[in-house]
Each structure stands twice: as structure tokens, then as C-alpha cells.
Amino acid sequence: MSSMTQKEALTAYATQIADSSLFMGHRMSEWVFKAPTLETEIALMNCALDLIGQSRSFYTYAGEAEGKGRSEDDIAYLRGQTEYRNPLISELPRGDWGYTIVKSYYYSVFAKLFFKALTLSSDKQLAAIAERSLKEVTYHVRYTGEWLLRLGDGTQESKKRTQKSVDELWDYVGEMFIMSEAETQLLQDNISTDIAALRGAWDQEVEALLQQATLDVPTGTWTHEGGKTGKMHTEHFEYILAEHQYLQNRYSGCEW
């Protein structure tokens, strides 16, 4: 069924996880000197550090799995747009504070369920990185969840703004649960996890919090997709890469 070798699939799998963390972290790091308070700014930088740290572990492992001597940076920096395999939600602009909170809440609940499942992977190293990452994203769920309550149940304005983000971002949720080719292939050996099966738990947790936040739970089932296959990223993505890859592109082959 698949044209990938097991090695290729494992490399692709670790890379797609790393891509998601990296760009979530990238967008969060954009909040430096732009956040509503010093406390929120520092908290977001903490989350960004966690996410970028996760991406480093997964990129490094992707390089090891591949066995061609590629470093974390070779994989993180030296690819074209269609070779990045993050779900689109991670590349969306940072928007206002509410948009960032909803975006990272949606993502973090997914990541929590995903990493939890991945700790049971037959691949010991994936399981170990997942274990560490799980602690971090569990905190992100709590932090963004608490903000979601304040914004939803705060003022008329905050409710209105946040409801809009809740609705708009809902259309990007489904893609997180679509299995990639590598993911499907690795399922046989219990290396990857069945993320499609996690959607129910996600719905339950998110709906409960949105209700507590006095926000309406969206009901749409349609989803944007194209990031995880690389077939169609958003218009925002090439701008991210332009910044991210700028020095590597301008001065190729340098040590930094």
C-alpha cells in the first residue's frame, strides 16, 4: 500500500510532529513585547520555549531515524514549503490575544491527548519525548483554558471577540485528527497512534470548557486541510518561512 520504507515513515512522522510544535512556538514567540501584561508575555514565552524545545527533540530524532547525518537544523530549516507537514492551525497568524488563546487551547488539548497516546508507542525514544512533552502541553491546556474562561465570561466585548475566534478556528480542528501516510503506516507496529480515535475525547473536553466559559460550541464538521499533506499551506506560511529561513537562505552552509 505504501511506497515508504519503515525508516522513511519514521523520519516523516517525527518531522511532522516537530513541524507542528515549531510553528505553534513560532507564532507564540511573536508575542514578545506585544502581550497585554508582563505576566502574560512571560507565560507565552514559556510556552513558546516548550514548543520549540519539543520540535528540537523530534527533529533530532527524525535525523537519527533517517541515518543520513541530517541535523535538527538541516531538517527544521532546509526544506521547501510543501515539505513541511504541520496542520494549518499552527501557521495561522497570531491575531489578537483571544485568537491566540483559542488557537493554542484547541491545539494543546489535541497535543495532550496525542502525546499521552504516544507515550505507549513501541518506539521507546518517541515514547520518552512524548512523556516530556505531555507535561508541558498539559500546562498549556490549563493556562490557555483559564484564559478562555476569563475571556468568555469576562465582558461583552471579550465574549464577542472570543466567540468569533472560537468559530473561525473550529474549521481548522479537523485536520489535526487526519492520519498522514506515515502515521497510518506506522500504526501496524504500534509506533504511531490512532489520532482519529482521539476526536471524541477532544470534543468532550473542549465543549465542557466552552460551556463553562459561557461560549457557544460550534457544530460544523467541515475542516480546512492541506498542511499535513503539504499539498496546500495557507498564504501565511511562506511569510513564516521567509523569516525562519532568512539567514540560512542568505548565507548558506554557515555555522551559527
Place this chain on the structure above:
Amino acid sequence: MYGDTSIQKPMKIAKSGSPEEAELERNFQAKIDADIKIEANDWMPEAYRKTLVRQMSQHAHSEIVGMQPEGTWVTRAPSLRRKVILLAKVQDEGGHGMYIYSGAETLGTSRETMLDDLRTGKAKYSSIFNYPALSWADMGTIGWLVDGAAITNQVALARCSYGPYSRAMVRICKEESFHQRQGYELLITLSKGTQEQKDMLQESVNRLWWPSLMMFGPCDDDSPHSAQSMKWKIKRKSNDTLRQEFVDASVGQAKFLGITLPDPDLKWNEKRGHYDFGEIDWAEFYDVIKGNGPCNRERVNNVIKAHEDGAWVRTAAEAYAEKHAAKEDAA
């Protein structure tokens, strides 16, 4: 959450110019002369309090505004390791700001008041941050020279007479040394790289060397508050002494990087046992302080914009807290 409401007020109040006040003031100075730290609840002259609030808030503002030039480079860092180091550094600076604001709040001025003064332009911050960060090499040069100059200042401040400020400096200095080492290490990497990387390094140092020397403030003859601050031991070393220490330490480090410092008058003076160096462009120094630096307006506008963009968020958080406090009371 957004400010400390438990701000301490001075305990003893004496009429200005009264014999009691003269007595308090004598005791105060005697304590300082004996190197006993002044604590938040101790009596202190109003002028001492004012000087400290001014200096500490300026210092905290510098930490906060200083996040801007480096913050813009996080998304452009050329490796994930450098990205994480830079982001963690910028985060540290935010932590320094918060820590020093809390220290200043012990003197009776709230963080919000201090930040208001920053936004209206009433309060100053270190003029170095009114210069732009234009290349990746700047991420190293800022660590090496700007954090380096900050350390030179802060090591002296760690011995200052006000306890909370002094203790904050001890803690912060450790992190600043870390920043300086990481910055310098970034520059070493560039210095061993391609010609383009070496050029990037030299250009960055050429641009930031003089503004770094300006971080120590006006020369001693033109430093109006210095004498009193020295007597109060808020300041332990003069601007020119600190500047000289910094120059002396930097020359060897520059040599190790294989770069030149942009000062034709820089040379070892055997008799003084120090490096002589050229005259700072004081016209530029005062221009930047007055608001006419390359980035003054931009830096403050960014602070204002973040505050305004976040207004609805802070209001929502307050409304939520009130609602839920009311609910808890009712329960």
C-alpha cells in the same frame, strides 16, 4: 495580578525641617556609612526615596524596552539552539523588569504608575535601546557589550545601600553574566565563520561600541546627581570609573574575536595602567536622551500599542475576577 496593592508606606513621619527629622537623617546617614542596608520600612529622606524610585523604575523600563530589539530577531534565528537561547534571554529580561518593579514598589510607587510614566515619555530608559538591532551579529554584540556594560553597572549596584535593590541586583547579575557569555560565544562562532560572517560581526561592533560606552551616563563633571548618590551609596562608583573598567575589560575580548574597536585613540596607557580612549560624541548622547535617537518613538509606541491592544483583555480578566469573587461570597 496586575499590580501589587500591598504597597508599603513609610512608618515614621517627621515634619520636614524639624529637629526630629534632622536626628532621623543623622541616624540614616550613620547607617549608610556603616554599610547597613536600608529596608523598605526604615525611615529615609524623601529625596533618597525619590532618587531610588527614579533610578529603579528607569532600570526596570530598560529591561522591558530592551526586549524589543532582540525580540524582533527570535523568529529569524538561524538555528533552533540560538532561537531558544535568544527567547530565554529576552524572557529573562522581562523577569528582571518585573523583579525591579517589585523592588521599586516597596518604596510606595506602583508598577502601573511607573509604566504610565514610561508611556507618556516622562520616564527614561537606557538610551542604548533606542538604537536598532540590524543584523544577527547584533544578538551577540548586545549580549557581549550591552549586557556586559549592564553587569559592570549592576555589580556596583549590588552593593548599593537600599536592600531590595541590592538583593535584586545580586540575583540579576548572575543571569546577565550568562547572557554575556552566550552573546560572546555567538560572536566567537561568527569570528570563525566565513568572511561575510566576520564582516557582519565587525559592522555590528562598529555600530554598537560607542552607544555601549554611553550606557554609563554623562562624564563625571556633567553628572549632576552623582555626588549625593555616592554619599547615599546608591551609586558606589562614578560613571567614568565604570566606563573605564568596561573599556579595559573589552579590549582583550575584542582582540580575541579578531576585530577592531572603532576608536583610533584607543591605546594602553602604561602610566595610568588603563586604556585611553577617544571622546564620546556627547551631542549624540544628549540628542538620544532628548528623544532624537533612531528608535525612540518606535520603542515607546510599541509599549503603548501593547498596552492599548491588551486593554480589553485586562478589563475582561478584572470583570471575570469580580464576578467570581461575588459568586464565592454568595456561596
